[in-house]
Amino acid sequence: MVAGRESKPHIGIFGRCNAGKSSLLNFITDADVAIVSPEGGTTTDPVAKSYEILDFAPVVLIDTAGVDDFSPLGRERVRRTMEVIPRIDLALVVYRTWGDPERELTGRLVRSGVPVIAVRNCQTGEVGPAVRPSWDGTSGSVPAGDPQGVDDLPDGVFRIAVPAVGGDASQRDALLAMIRRVLPEKSYKVPSMFAGRVAAGDRVLLVCPVDSEAPAGRLILPQVQAIRELLDLHAVALVVQPGEIGRVMSGGDAPRLVVTDSQLFGEVTREVAGRAEVTSFSVLLAAAKGDMKLYTEGLAAVDRLCDGDRVLVVENCSHQVSCEDIGRVKIPRWLCGYTGAALEFTTVAGLAPLPDDLASYALMVQCGGCMVTRSQLQNRIRQAAAAGVPVTNYGMLIRKLQVEK
Ligand SMILES: Nc1nc2c(ncn2[C@@H]2O[C@H](COP(=O)(O)OP(=O)(O)O)[C@@H](O)[C@H]2O)c(=O)[nH]1
Ligand SMILES: [Mg+2]
CATH class of the missing domain: 3.40.50.300 (P-loop containing nucleotide triphosphate hydrolases)
Structure with a gap:
C-alpha cells in the first residue's frame, strides 16, 4: 500500500x-x-x-x-x-x-x-x-x-x-x-481508530453523506482509513448515506457502533435512537492522534464563551472552500447559535503557523487531522496548551452543539 x-x-x-x-x-x-x-x-x-x-x-x-x-x-x-x-x-x-x-x-x-x-x-x-x-x-x-x-x-x-x-x-x-x-x-505506527472497540466479525455502520462538499468520484481520507482498518480487523464495514440508516438498523443483526460524518451527529443520533453507540470519524481520529484529555477539558470552555471572544478554527489541510464549508461557515454558525454570543472567528488552513497572538483566543477547535502526522497534530495542541488556550476537536464540539444542546 x-x-x-x-x-x-x-x-x-x-x-x-x-x-x-x-x-x-x-x-x-x-x-x-x-x-x-x-x-x-x-x-x-x-x-x-x-x-x-x-x-x-x-x-x-x-x-x-x-x-x-x-x-x-x-x-x-x-x-x-x-x-x-x-x-x-x-x-x-x-x-x-x-x-x-x-x-x-x-x-x-x-x-x-x-x-x-x-x-x-x-x-x-x-x-x-x-x-x-x-x-x-x-x-x-x-x-x-x-x-x-x-x-x-x-x-x-x-x-x-x-x-x-x-x-x-x-x-x-x-x-x-x-x-x-x-x-x-x-x-511510524499508524494510530488505530478502532483498537479495543471492534473485534473480528463486528458490524460497524459508516455514515458517509454524498453532498455538495463530498469530492467527486471518491471518499475522503477518514472514511477510507476507517474502511481499511475494519477490513484489517476482519470486521464488517457497512457504508451508507444518511437516508439508508434505517435499512441497516431495523434488521436483527444491527451494528452496535455507528460512525458518522461529524456534521450529522444530531441527525444520526436521533435516527439511531439508542440502538447503537454513535461516534464520528473526527472523534475517532481525536482519540487516535489527538489528546482526548485536553480536548475534553477544552470543550468545557464553550459554555464560558461570551461576546467578542475569539475562536481559532484549525483545519490542518487545505481544501477548496465550499459555500457550506465546515470550518468557515457551519462551525461558526452552530457555535454562535449555541452560545448566543457574538464571536469572532479566524481560520488557519493547512500547516500554516498558528497566529502570533494565539494567547488572545478563547478557544481553538481542530479538525480530526486525517491529512497530517500525529506529531503535526500534537504540536498544535501543545502550542495551544502552552498559550493557555483551551483546545478541542471538530467532532467533539459538533456533538456538544447538536446532541447535548
Ligand atoms: N568534497 C566534499 N564536498 C562537499 C561535501 N559536502 C558538501 N560539499 C560541497 O559543498 C557545497 C555545498 O553543499 P550543499 O549540499 O549544497 O550545501 P547546503 O547549502 O548545506 O545544502 C557543494 O559544492 C557540495 O558539493 C563533502 O562531504 N565533501
Ligand atoms: Mg542546500
Whole structure:
C-alpha cells in the first residue's frame, strides 16, 4: 500500500549554508533530488521528498535553507526553515564545525521536543567505513578518536560522522540505522481508530453523506482509513448515506457502533435512537492522534464563551472552500447559535503557523487531522496548551452543539 504523507515520519535536514544539507539528502536517497552548489542560498524553500528506508518505513525528508543566511531574502528563508520544526519527527543537524548556529538550532529543536542527530559532514575515509564500532549509538557519547567530536551537545542528541559527498553504502547504512533507532515509534505506527472497540466479525455502520462538499468520484481520507482498518480487523464495514440508516438498523443483526460524518451527529443520533453507540470519524481520529484529555477539558470552555471572544478554527489541510464549508461557515454558525454570543472567528488552513497572538483566543477547535502526522497534530495542541488556550476537536464540539444542546 502506498502510504500517505500523514503516516510517514518527517525528517528535517538543518544546518548552515554550505554545510552539505542538500548533498546529505542526495546521499541518503542515493539520488539527485536536491540542487547542490557552492553558492550559499541555493536551497530556498524547504524541499520535501518521500523516501523508503529499506526494511523500515517510508519517510519524508525535508531539505531546508541555511540558518545563517542574514541577507534580506535570507531572513525569509530562515523563517520558513524554522516553520519546518513543528512538522517533523526527527532533525538531522549537518555541520562541519560545531559553533553557535548549531548550538542555537539544536537547543531550539530540543526545546520543541524534536529528537536530533548531529551529522558531521566529514571527509571521505576520515572515519572508516561506518561509525566507529566502539560507539553503540548511545546519545551524548563521543565516538572515540573523532577529532571534532563536540562535547557540548544537549542531552539526548545523537551523533554520527558521514561524508555527504562520496560516502559509501556502509556509511549510508550506518546513518539509516541510526535514523531508524532514533525515530520515535509513534511517528511510524499508524494510530488505530478502532483498537479495543471492534473485534473480528463486528458490524460497524459508516455514515458517509454524498453532498455538495463530498469530492467527486471518491471518499475522503477518514472514511477510507476507517474502511481499511475494519477490513484489517476482519470486521464488517457497512457504508451508507444518511437516508439508508434505517435499512441497516431495523434488521436483527444491527451494528452496535455507528460512525458518522461529524456534521450529522444530531441527525444520526436521533435516527439511531439508542440502538447503537454513535461516534464520528473526527472523534475517532481525536482519540487516535489527538489528546482526548485536553480536548475534553477544552470543550468545557464553550459554555464560558461570551461576546467578542475569539475562536481559532484549525483545519490542518487545505481544501477548496465550499459555500457550506465546515470550518468557515457551519462551525461558526452552530457555535454562535449555541452560545448566543457574538464571536469572532479566524481560520488557519493547512500547516500554516498558528497566529502570533494565539494567547488572545478563547478557544481553538481542530479538525480530526486525517491529512497530517500525529506529531503535526500534537504540536498544535501543545502550542495551544502552552498559550493557555483551551483546545478541542471538530467532532467533539459538533456533538456538544447538536446532541447535548
Ligand atoms: N568534497 C566534499 N564536498 C562537499 C561535501 N559536502 C558538501 N560539499 C560541497 O559543498 C557545497 C555545498 O553543499 P550543499 O549540499 O549544497 O550545501 P547546503 O547549502 O548545506 O545544502 C557543494 O559544492 C557540495 O558539493 C563533502 O562531504 N565533501
Ligand atoms: Mg542546500
